[in-house]
Amino acid sequence: MRSSLIRDLEQVRNTRVVAYLTSDRQPFVAQIALDVLPLFYQTLQAIGKVEKLSLFLYSSGGNLDAPWPLLNLVREYCNYLEVLVPSKALSAATLLSLGANKIVMTPLSQLSPIDPEGTFVTEAQRQNYSVEDVMSFIEFAKEKVGIAESQPLSEVLAILTKEIKPQILGSLNRSHARVRRLARKMLQFTLNDPKYETQLTEIVTNLSQLLSSHNHLINRREARDIIGFKEIIEYADEPTEKAMSALFQSYTQDLELAKPFDPNELLKDKQPISITVSQAYIESLELSHCFESNILIQANPQTHEINLGQSGQQWRTRKVESEMTQ
Known part of the structure; x- marks a missing residue:
């Protein structure tokens, strides 16, 4: 029934929503990567070109080469783009967010430096x-x-x-120079007037150079008032925050983000077991793409060490028309 939560968020924001989440649950971490481009294309084609699009984004980062082509693809289908950050949008996810007209943040939302x-x-x-x-x-x-x-x-x-x-x-x-260039190009989707040059430079410098640690977490107040985003940051109002939280909780349950992985619990009878783990989602009201891994868990009878083996990975795609009618 997640489609109803996506629909609720769309109604609150007067928009169309595409959700993109990658798991940071150990040891099944997924990252932003280039392989999502065809899946985003399918999703955006199903939605069609719209005035406003909202990217519901959760990720701890990934390939810094992915945000630029992904942003350009998304921008082909909308005139106005906002990024909704329910919790973490770190590193490559922060870089991707720079291309939005607005970054909507709750008290829980976090961005990070983009230094490679x-x-x-x-x-x-x-x-x-x-x-x-x-x-x-x-x-x-x-x-x-x-x-x-x-x-x-x-x-x-x-x-x-x-x-x-x-x-x-x-x-x-070279990586540092590249990420600074990418950050500038992304921000220029919104800050494209010469009068914004000082603000643009301030944001890029703060995110790529001046923060003391790559692990520094940036809340919405710091993003708006210190990093230099100013009007690009929007504080989520109560209806938006409620809708974002409800949708994120649904993904938290499916990705088991709050549940530590305990193989001993699964191997109570000491017999090998195979499980399927969901690691990433790209979803809209029309389509659902889920990245899954098949994991074989078994204990070594001599050492009693637990071994994890991967027997396959795939993106699973399905239409959600049946849910839409419920």
Whole structure:
């Protein structure tokens, strides 16, 4: 009966709604990715071109190459786009939100920095690096230690390149430059007048450079008043907040976001068991796309360790016309 909740939200906002959620439940995390483009195309084709569209968005992030083509696809089908954030819209989801005319937030809503992180394999080890970490190290050397002259600073850079390969530093720099360009292009859908240049630069700089941690969570007050979004941020009124919360609770139950995964509970009789886990949704009143994984859970009889095996993944699509008539 989720279609009734989507319909309620559409009526409150006078809009058409497309919901896009990716699970952050461990160990079944899903991410924003390019593979959703054909599914969004199907969903938007079923809706048709409309004046106003609302993207109901929940995600902890994903591929930073995905938001730009996804935004352009969605913008083909509407003149006015708002992003409804019921809870988390982090990293790549924040980047996607920058392309909206309005970002509607409740007291629970959270955005995040968009500075890129990278995972690199070095000497058989996987290491996570972020632009923010590298910049913070250099700023520490310059400001806290007092290194300012070119020669001592070059020595600091030499130390840095011993710890992190120059190729990795170059990759991080390219990623940082790319995400800043993307953020500017997305914001220009709304802030497309020269008079907004200062505001646009402020938002991009704050989200990509000035916040101290990639894990920093931005509430609606900070987004509006400190990050620089100003009028782009809309505080959800009571009917909107109620409708957003009801729809999000439905997805929370289906994705089991609030339920820690406990394989021991499923293996009470010690026999292998196969389960199907829902990890992402793209839904409207017309279509439902659900990304599912088939997981085999079994215990090692010698070590008693529990092993998880994946036996298949797929997007499952269905029409929801039957629900619409209920």
